Amino acid sequence: MSGHEEPAGGRDGRAETVSGGLGAGPARGGVAGAYEKAGAEGRAALVGYLPAGFPSVQGAIDVATEMVRAGCDVIEIGLPYSDPLMDGPTIQDAVHQALVGGVRISDVFRTVEAVAATGAPTLVMTYWNPVDRYGVDAFARDLRSAGGAGLITPDLAPEEAGDWLEAAETHDLDRIFLVALSSTDERIQKITGVCRGFVYAASLMGVTGARSVVDTGAARLVERTRKVISDRPPGAPRLPIGLGLGVGTGDQAAEVAGFADGVIVGSAFIRRLLDAPSEQAGLDAVRELTAELAEGVRRGR
Amino acid sequence: MTIDAARRDFAVPSESGHFGRFGGRFAPEALMAALDELTVEYATAKGDPKFQAELTDLLENYAGRPSPLTEAKRFGEHAGGVRILLKREDLNHTGSHKINNVLGQALLTRRMGKKRIIAETGAGQHGVATATAAALLGLECVVYMGEEDTVRQALNVARMRMLGAEVVSVKTGSRTLKDACNEAFRNWVSTVDGTHYCIGSTMGPHPFPMMVRDFQRIIGVETRRQVIDLTGSLPDAVVACVGGGSNAMGIFHAFIPDTDVKLYGFEAGGDGVGTGKHAATLVGGSVGVIHGMRTYLLQDEDGQTMETHSVSAGLDYPGVGPEHSWLHDTGRAVYREINDAEAMDAFSLLCRTEGIIPAIESAHALAGALKVGRELGADATVVVNLSGRGDKDMHTAAQWFGLMDEEAGAGR
Structure with missing residues (x-):
């Protein structure tokens, strides 16, 4: 329904220019391209998160591939980390299972490679230490060769990101930083100034995990961020706003799609997988949820 | 300098x-x-x-400052006769620094x-x-x-x-x-x-x-004055245990400009750094990011935090304060490890020579002082930050030394 079955690389000519038109690896449209495509269809983009190695390395590849097939525009592959201090119990559980299962960084790249081959831009979401340890430039290089689109770095502020921004430039990768309800306009300006791909608006003050209601401050945060972006000097690239934390149903996706460019969902997928009695049941549940969310992001406009 | x-x-x-x-x-x-x-x-x-x-x-x-500086003569005899002075943070209200x-x-x-x-x-x-x-x-x-x-x-x-x-x-x-x-x-x-x-x-x-560090700095400021009042000069060495490192930074900081005063931090060596079961971050770790700071930490090659081990709950931590990493890199302070057995021996020794029950954390500093004292020789003065008292550790100590009645020791 959204063209993801097309062969990799020939998917989105317009996005090629966005990312500078270098190379022709999988998902070269970059994340901004996926957002533009969704925008052109009059809807928000659907961004799905899943940690590598959960429920197993191959299992995560299968699930993420299913998420793309059922309507996710962008995939975030989580790099499982021993101390996920911004994650709630659901993602903690999944990540713990992945680590106990022995997942390594090489498995994360393998997962990215497989998912990016579907044509969906594939990001890695990671706490900073594993990248730091791997070597920032080496990580960027290997992510790029795996076909990855970039990094989401929830505990890396622009102030500490010098090496990463340089590596991202060298290897032509998107860099996605977070803005929060508590961010001042000055900080939003600083953060959006270094983002490429999209800016991740954290919709509530808290850790990851599905909530029954989307925080009322979320729309205000998106509005403030959009204002800061629109005040940027002419010629600055367009920067879409994805909203995450707490979204878990089609109705919530529709609500968020009413004011944000992208809807980011993580814990709700993992909840389905954790609750499923078998891998097949998990895949079915994820497909169902993706379809519900995909319908939501279309209904919201 | x-x-x-x-x-x-x-x-x-x-x-x-x-x-x-x-x-x-x-x-x-x-x-x-x-x-x-x-x-x-x-x-x-x-x-x-x-x-x-x-x-x-x-x-x-409220807290009872300044805390005293106690000379530990009988304990010092076990460190080659070195003059050992204990900064008594154990006597603060609530029992530690x-x-x-x-x-x-x-x-x-x-x-x-x-x-x-x-x-x-x-x-x-x-x-x-x-x-x-x-x-x-x-x-x-x-x-x-x-x-x-x-x-x-x-x-x-x-x-x-x-x-x-x-x-x-x-x-x-x-x-x-x-x-x-x-x-x-x-x-x-x-x-x-x-x-x-x-x-x-x-x-x-x-x-x-x-x-x-600033709030803990008072430990070193008081100690510096007290040592000079007591001995007429600066000490040869200042010794503290290091987990996150607040008692050590507290006593070190006022002495940092006194470059003749050696600063020693003792980390938890657990079963021994060679066994992999320890919490000696500066001795056995590498640089990375944990809990909001860039510092030395115990991590594997993928940057996953490693499990730590120490008999001391307060030192059982895979990171260390960033200022210690910096003192370590600059060489201004020296960091070494004390294993569980050495710490518990020093724990027992202080009890029996001075009538002071130290926290197991502080016992790592005491064990370190025994080593440093022997190295420096009998003329030296070594200040130990006795960061806490050991009442809380009686259960662990009683088990370690086999002081429990069988029935009371069962069930753990």
């Missing part, structure tokens, strides 16, 4: 919270506003005579108009100190403690509850101090508007390492 040059060189951290390449702020964006607010509020309070007067009053008339920092942060909490204070704790000493200050100032208090530590430090759990604090037993990860920190950070992100996270050591994102 002249004293002035040394003072200038050691005038860290930078405005961004960096001690050389260490420290900084690796925190979720949701906390940045609170960290900025805290930085400004602390700077203002630091220059406010009223705040300083209130803190000094509490330190003197932790109260110095907590009183400062609790006053700041009130100053910021926040009504709730949270803390992580390993051995329970920081938790007890925080619960104490919260009771004194009428603040709501929640303490996060690893499940394993709630067992080995059960007495401190009861103390915190007695003082009106809620103790949350953390059942994730290794169920020790590291995981208590994770859980405290998670809570803080969702409650930051009305809650202050009272970090208990010289660790975490800026401004914590600097602020906690």
Whole structure:
């Protein structure tokens, strides 16, 4: 329904220019391209998160591939980390299972490679230490060769990101930083100034995990961020706003799609997988949820 | 190096919270506003005579400062006859140096108009100190403690509850101090508007390492004066245990410009650094990012935090304060490890030679002092920061030395 079955690389000519038109690896449209495509269809983009190695390395590849097939525009592959201090119990559980299962960084790249081959831009979401340890430039290089689109770095502020921004430039990768309800306009300006791909608006003050209601401050945060972006000097690239934390149903996706460019969902997928009695049941549940969310992001406009 | 040059060189951290390449702020964006607010509020309070007067009053008339400097003659005989002086932080109210920092942060909490204070704790000493200050100032208090530590430090759990604090037993990860920190950070992100996270050591994102050091600095300032009064000169060495590193930074800081004074930090060697079961971060670790700071930590080749081991709950932590990493890199302080058995031997020795029961954490410093004393020779003076008392450790010690009746020792 959204063209993801097309062969990799020939998917989105317009996005090629966005990312500078270098190379022709999988998902070269970059994340901004996926957002533009969704925008052109009059809807928000659907961004799905899943940690590598959960429920197993191959299992995560299968699930993420299913998420793309059922309507996710962008995939975030989580790099499982021993101390996920911004994650709630659901993602903690999944990540713990992945680590106990022995997942390594090489498995994360393998997962990215497989998912990016579907044509969906594939990001890695990671706490900073594993990248730091791997070597920032080496990580960027290997992510790029795996076909990855970039990094989401929830505990890396622009102030500490010098090496990463340089590596991202060298290897032509998107860099996605977070803005929060508590961010001042000055900080939003600083953060959006270094983002490429999209800016991740954290919709509530808290850790990851599905909530029954989307925080009322979320729309205000998106509005403030959009204002800061629109005040940027002419010629600055367009920067879409994805909203995450707490979204878990089609109705919530529709609500968020009413004011944000992208809807980011993580814990709700993992909840389905954790609750499923078998891998097949998990895949079915994820497909169902993706379809519900995909319908939501279309209904919201 | 002249004293002035040394003072200038050691005038860290930078405005961004960096001690050389260490420290900084690796925190979720949701906390940045609170960290900025805290930085400004602390700077203002630091220059406010009223705040300083209130803190000094509490330190003197509530916590019992200054703490004495006790000469440990009989203990010193076991260190080659070296003169050993104990800085008695164990005699502070609540039984450790932790109260110095907590009183400062609790006053700041009130100053910021926040009504709730949270803390992580390993051995329970920081938790007890925080619960104490919260009771004194009428603040709501929640303490996060690893499940394993709630067992080995059960007495401190009861103390915190007695003082009106809620103790949350953390059942994730290794169920020790590291995981208590994770859980405290998670809570803080969702409650930051009305809650202050009272970090208990010289660790975490800026401004914590600097602020906690400043609140603990009084240990070294007093010690320096007391040693000179007693001996007429500066000591040859200052020795402390290092987990996160607040008691060590507290006693080291005033001596940093005195470049003739050797500074030794002793980390928890557990079963021995060679066995992989230890918590000796500077001795056996590598540089990375943990709990909001760039510092040395114990990690595997993928950057995953490694499990640590120590008989001491308070030192059982895979990271270390960034200023220690910096002192380590510059060579101004020397860091070595003391294994479980060495620490417990020193624990027993101090009990029997001086009639002082030390915290197992502080026993690592005592064991270190025995080594340093033998190395320096009988003419030397060595100051040991006796950071806490060992009442809380009686259960562990009784088991270690086989002092339990069989029935009482069963069931663990």
